[in-house]
Amino acid sequence: MYNIIKQAHSGIAYLALILLAIAAISAIIGYASKREFKESDRKIALFALIFTHIQLVLGLVLYFISPMVVSLGDAMKHPMMRLYALEHPLINIIAIVLITIGWSKHKRVVESDKKFKFFAIFYTLGLILILSRIPWGVWLG
């Protein structure tokens, strides 16, 4: 069970990051070029939202079953343990909250430039936060 969830969390991470990056970069370009917000823009942002939420659910389950997650007291002594037990979960939850705020805000406006602006700000911030706390060496190493 642990291995299946860990592999799913590890594999879906690629999809979530690629979708988030496409959504954030195309929102920045869309805002800068003042183009119209299209259905394809909404879809890519929606899929980025869905996959980051799947990561949240899998991550929450992992947090309670993973042998990599030790008590916070013990985790503080070692950077890698601190990453798994505190920094990765906490920063990613904040990032996913920001991404969700961006999604909700875009729905409340009709102007294309405002929609792009919300995605450019909240999705980019979320992406940067997530990238800052990935266990890169373990994941890709």
Ligand code: HEM
């Ligand atoms: C979009 C958000 C997230 C992404 C992209 C992401 C990505 C990753 C990646 C790439 C790994 C390393 C996997 C490996 O070693 O093969 C990992 C591990 C882990 N993640 Fe996440 N994660 C996200 C959110 C979360 C959240 C919100 C939590 C907890 C609430 C969480 C908990 C964990 C745990 C506990 C591990 C260690 C699993 C283990 O090796 O036993 N993740 N995550």
